[in-house]
Amino acid sequence: MHQNQNTSSQDSKEKRPKFFINDHIDILVEILKRLDGPSLGVAACVCHLWSTVARNDTIWEHLCFRHVSSPPPCSVRHVVVALGGYKRLYRVCMRPVLSRLSDSDMVKRVWTRDEIQLSLSLFCVDYYERSGRLGAGGGGDASASSLMFLCNTVNV
């Protein structure tokens, strides 16, 4: 390291190219795709650029379905995007459902198709309730969300 610094200080006049990750967004995306949820959240706090990149929904799609036993059908993406996107799906449904359904380290767990289906259904109910609150519809004044129970701490 010390030697590298000496050589780089010697070569600085020779304009040897350095590697800045921010110059290579595609590599940044590839790296972020492999993070778990909390780390992705931390990464989004690094700088404006990383925050924008981390909001890329495909990264969250990878996170949601990283450990499925079989890849979900392509029609899923359209539905999830219509209902609010993968980042919201992860935050509101997948993460709480995963942490409730397993005791062990959440990241390494394999999802089953039923668990995905249940998460998607709950996500849809969440979308529907939000649409009622924003609109002037009959359920507009019900401020409760049926997914709030997912936010409660698990009975220890």
Add this chain to the structure above:
Amino acid sequence: MGPYGSTTCSGVSRSASSSSSSSVTKPPADIDGCLADAGYKVRSSDLRHVAQRLERLETVMVNSPGDLSHLASDAVLYNPSDLATWVDSLLTEFNHQPLISLPSDLDFSDGAVINNPAALPRETWTDNSSVIAAAPQQNHNQLTVVTAMEEDSGIRLVHLLVTCAESVQRGDLALAGSLIENMQALLTRVNTSCGIGKVAGYFIDALSRRIFSPQTVGSASGSVHENELLYHYFYEACPYLKFAHFTANQAILEAFDGHDCVHVIDFNLMHGLQWPALIQALALRPGGPPLLRLTGIGPPSPDGRDSLREIGLRLAELARSVNVGFAFRGVAASRLEDVKPWMLQVNPKEAVAVNSIMQLHRLLGSDTNRNSPIEMVLSWIRNLNPKIVAVVEQEADHNKPGFLDRFTEALYYYSNMFDSLEACAMQPEKALAEIYIQREICNVVCCEGAARVERHEPLDKWRTRLEQAGFRPLHLGSNAYKQASMLLTLFSAEGYRVEENQGCLTLGWHNRPLIAASGWQVMSMPEATTNQEAVGIINQNNNPNHI
């Protein structure tokens, strides 16, 4: 005295021990030998009772807000070798309360002091009750600290409630009224924020409404908007309605497999919370989504707002987002029996599913002047030839003809339901869900005739009724069971149980099922006629009545 043992026995034992403790040298045969060697006289049959009392005494002493020195100076306790009496008198010292007054034929206590309940001082009780209120709320096992007197008061409350109901059934409203007053006084001594105190409070309120102000009972039902709101909070606070929706959806989804035009008839639309999940599941089903029609039945809105249509629009917007062809129709009817099949506009080519979440029991009020509504509705359902009829009902027997039977059933059922609600920590969802349940209780207890719509019947009775009406059961299958179990795991409360009951699923609290979901299909026509038609034989002597 003791909660489980017979109360008269302890009274007898007390007098027996006080007489036997005087001069006898050898303990009688029923006195426990080991304790007798240590100098204590306890009957073997009383051992469990005394042990419980000692535990409670210890709890009371540990939790007592004041110091215990008064026990050394002021208390006069005789004969400590008679352990049972000694412990009981110590407990009484702590509570400084004589027992509640009761008419002599109803006094199931140990025959001790009878006083005017109105004159009883309150201070000591508030000390004890504040200790109890401080018990940690996150103790989901509900092992709240109770004093001996409080547990007794709880038992006594139940006893009084049942006696009051029995006198209502007999028509003795004067006695019932005085029992209400006794119970209300007793209520001040128990913790009414949870457990038996809370349930008893609601039942006492319902009984007093029935006895003292029967004319106001009908107006307690609330506006349509209010009911929908309370229903929504009940949906949030506990898993019963979620279980109902998800299980029914799974059954409907499986029944619609392979069909491209499907029609769901919902007997009670409310906010339409059941349908987003079905729309999403249909959107993602292999082979693509079908064309979905939804007919939602609901009460008309009084203020001229077409709430059914508003819900339909919201669902349509959701369906459009996920590319499911969707059409909605609202049918406004205040009672299900007012709905006629032509209003539903069922297309013969489409696959029909009928969805009834806690609606069929409202049809069970019998009116001898005309056809029973339940039979009428079941017959037009049958004529629609649905692929599935999803039925979810409360698993309770609240339609017995005798008032006392109904009352005691309801007391047991709603105690379990309130216990399960304790697990919910969300406010105001929990409080409003309780109001929702309280309205059901009021209807079961206070109303009669056409006004009583909460006529719950257990699964077995529904099975018989539906089979007689020409339906056969559809087993709900393992997918529904898995989904229900997963849903329960997401709820942080221990204690809920999903069980399978001959193809139907029930959700309950500990050992008591509280809600049951089942699926039904129309029983096919007799095999004989269809076979004959297939083969081309036409029997000219066709007897239309042969089954």
